[in-house]
Amino acid sequence: MSVKEAAAKIKSMETRGALKIAVAAAKALEQEIMDGASYDSLLASGDILRDARPTAVSLPNAINYVLHLAQEHEHDDPAVARPMLLADVSDYISRLETSKEKVAEIGSGLVEDGDVILTICNSDTVVSVLKRAHKQGKRFSVYACETRPRLQGHITARALQAAGVDVTLIVDSAAYYTAKSKGVKKVMVGADTVYGSGEVINKIGTSQVALIAKTLGLPVLVCTESIKLSPYSLQGDSVEIEERDSSEVAELPGIRIFNPAFDITRAEDITTIITEYGLTTPAEISKLIEEKFAWALK
Numbered sequence: 001m002s003v004k005e006a007a008a009k010i011k012s013m014e015t016r017g018a019l020k021i022a023v024a025a026a027k028a029l030e031q032e033i034m035d036g037a038s039y040d041s042l043l044a045s046g047d048i049l050r051d052a053r054p055t056a057v058s059l060p061n062a063i064n065y066v067l068h069l070a071q072e073h074e075h076d077d078p079a080v081a082r083p084m085l086l087a088d089v090s091d092y093i094s095r096l097e098t099s100k101e102k103v104a105e106i107g108s109g110l111v112e113d114g115d116v117i118l119t120i121c122n123s124d125t126v127v128s129v130l131k132r133a134h135k136q137g138k139r140f141s142v143y144a145c146e147t148r149p150r151l152q153g154h155i156t157a158r159a160l161q162a163a164g165v166d167v168t169l170i171v172d173s174a175a176y177y178t179a180k181s182k183g184v185k186k187v188m189v190g191a192d193t194v195y196g197s198g199e200v201i202n203k204i205g206t207s208q209v210a211l212i213a214k215t216l217g218l219p220v221l222v223c224t225e226s227i228k229l230s231p232y233s234l235q236g237d238s239v240e241i242e243e244r245d246s247s248e249v250a251e252l253p254g255i256r257i258f259n260p261a262f263d264i265t266r267a268e269d270i271t272t273i274i275t276e277y278g279l280t281t282p283a284e285i286s287k288l289i290e291e292k293f294a295w296a297l298k
């Protein structure tokens with residue numbers, strides 16, 4: 001797929017979810033390299049892809065890593081350098097794709113028989129964790145917040161139902177009542193960006209669900225591949241919280257509508273962060289970022 005097509009699909013949310021947009025961007029750049037693009041034109045393509053959506057750091061992380069690989073070969077003979085670069089990029093894309101399965105393997109270990117799990121939005125990573133736990137024979141049920149205004153909770157509910165997981169859809173405002181009355185035992189959410197401070201940016205409403213969990217003394221587990229960790233946050237940078245069109249919420253002429261697509265969950269409201277490297281905590285996450293993103297922090 002071309003860079004312009006990939007960027008358009010990310011912008012329109014046909015391609016969505018923090019891991020999928022990262023993989024789509026890396027694949028679009030891989031295609032450009034195959035087509036013989038110069039380093040300068042790869043930089044321009046990186047800008048187009050980076051601008052497609054602002055909040056998930058997985059997108060700039062993937063783009064910047066491919067550009068970092070390309071820069072290493074910038075002055076080499078293309079006939080020799082291009083196959084080497086393509087091999088590195090393809091290896092990187094496979095690692096991105098397999099990181100989800102590793103999180104699923106590790107995360108499924110935290111799902112117990114009898115669990116009642118609350119989730120929000122549609123995180124492929126969370127769905128993979130739950131599907132893996134179900135395959136292991138664990139008996140648990142899931143409540144999925146519908147996730148206004150785009151209703152990504154429907155995607156989660158359908159995916160879990162298709163996999164045979166016991167799932168119930170609820171409206172977002174039923175989260176506290178459901179957690180209390182249905183005996184929710186843990187909250188499991190995905191991530192778009194994880195800061196070195198341990199704060200987690202995910203779909204709007206995640207921070208409310210985490211506050212509910214805190215009030216009820218429930219653990220909040222964040223399932224995230226390391227591509228969603230922000231090295232730039234260690235340098236003081238923050239991501240922009242995407243604000244989407246008011247028409248997603250309602251068509252009410254003359255009424256002002258605020259439609260933020262993501263929010264920031266406080267580090268103190270998160271119990272565990274599950275990555276492909278294992279279990280960690282908000283307090284420890286900056287160490288993992290420093291270790292895995294040395295190339296970006298130079």
Ligand code: RUB
Binds near residue numbers: 017056120190202261
């Ligand atoms: C998606 C969202 C997901 C994360 C993680 O928001 O907030 O929880 O991106 O997803 P949107 P995944 O629908 O606006 O893209 O685990 O699939 O990477």
